[in-house]
Amino acid sequence: MARGSKNPFARTRDDHALETAADYAELILRLTETEGEARAVRIAQILGVSPVTVSKTVQRLQRDGLLVAKPYRSLFLTPEGEALAIKFREKHAVVVEFLIRLGVPSVVAETDAEGIEHHVSELTLEAFRKFIGAGRPHQVDVAGRAKG
Amino acid sequence: MARGSKNPFARTRDDHALETAADYAELILRLTETEGEARAVRIAQILGVSPVTVSKTVQRLQRDGLLVAKPYRSLFLTPEGEALAIKFREKHAVVVEFLIRLGVPSVVAETDAEGIEHHVSELTLEAFRKFIGAGRPHQVDVAGRAKG
DNA sequence: CCACTTGTTTAGCATGAGCTAAGTTTACCA
DNA sequence: TGGTAAACTTAGCTCATGCTAAACAAGTGG
Structure with missing residues (x-):
């Protein structure tokens, strides 16, 4: 622990998680604006991953408070997610x-x-x-x- | 597979693997030049990770043909690794x-x-x-x- | 030449991010 | 209304990247 902060390397898994979070948040916002709602299947198409991956990622992001997702429904950013x-x-x-x-x-x-x-x-x-x-x-x- | 290529997102695990590979290769080259040899413990210090992580990563990079590592000895880039x-x-x-x-x-x-x-x-x-x-x-x- | 320190590896675990296959839900239309 | 297709979730696997604890090599000094 206490990794990084001073050294110019030190990219951790947390960084990757943040990247993913930001990409999803951006995309959900965009889809909401341009298509009226953000569906997992669209995210999967655009990001080039399987719907399964989207589903699991969405669960993590929900856990982390960036979005709200009721099962089988479209996705909504929380204020935090929208800010991101x-x-x-x-x-x-x-x-x-x-x-x-x-x-x-x-x-x-x-x-x-x-x-x-x-x-x-x-x-x-x-x-x-x-x-x-x-x-x-x-x-x-x-x-x-x-x-x- | 056959992911991406056309879409501007689509960063896969392979991308991350390449980043890690490049970071290690750069660092090993540098250490070899500046300290005479590249030891795992130095890499761990500089990258801010544990020596265990370095050990495992080194094994992957060796598997991928970027470096050669005899157990308990310092690390050497292959021509491919050096080119990277x-x-x-x-x-x-x-x-x-x-x-x-x-x-x-x-x-x-x-x-x-x-x-x-x-x-x-x-x-x-x-x-x-x-x-x-x-x-x-x-x-x-x-x-x-x-x-x- | 043996013990101790330092460095490295193994064992075993977690988490993120990806997949396929199989099961559920929703939505829509005949 | 009821069936089907599309969307989504669950189960269960892989791999990369991280960790701690513990075992094992190598090198150094008494």
Whole structure:
């Protein structure tokens, strides 16, 4: 125990759990907005895993207080889950926009951002924002897309 | 199987395995250079995990052909392992340098790079290199490319 | 040359994340 | 209404990554 904190390595299972949580939360929020509800089968399709995996993961996230799921029904984020979703959506949007500004093709930017967003500190994110802002003014809308 | 490929999510256990492999390979190379040999106990200290974890991971990496380990002796990378180490060392150097150029404090850059380096595609890395090169001529450490 | 310290491995456990197969529930339509 | 298809859950397995406790090697100093 008392692992990490000082060393730059030290990624633990907890980190992975947080990544998963953030991905699910983001996705549930998105599906709720775009499809009216978040169903496990859609999550499975989008994440490319089996519905079984989604079911079990959802149970863990419910245990951890990020969402509420009545059996055989659609999924709902708790306030905590929604906060997480919004936080990562914003991170995601910043990273994507940043990469695009750098000249990375948008499809690649999207893919890379998915991995990177879980590893950028607040300071680095701030540097990204500054870089974006330096180009031209911009805004990020509710769905996390940049307009400008 | 046949998961992902097209979708931007889809990080599997294999991805994590690769990250671990790359981290160990990088570290073993570094320790070999700086301390004359790579011992499990040092890896454990640096990564912030128990020696037991290192022992088991080393066995997996040996099984996967990345290193050779005789019981109770120090660790040696195979050519494949060394290639991986060098590849990620270079990625790491580029990411760190890039973040520093962006204005991220070097300690934070180092930490964030550790996570980011496993998620940047070749295209994004190329964009990073271009950005670095655009500033002023420069040089990158030991095995790192790009002298300008 | 033997004991002790240090390093490594084994045994055994947990948890996350993945799977297939099989069983339940819901929903919808004839 | 009742049957079926789709969605979901349960059971039971795998593997990677972590741990502690305990056993076992290696190296060092008396």
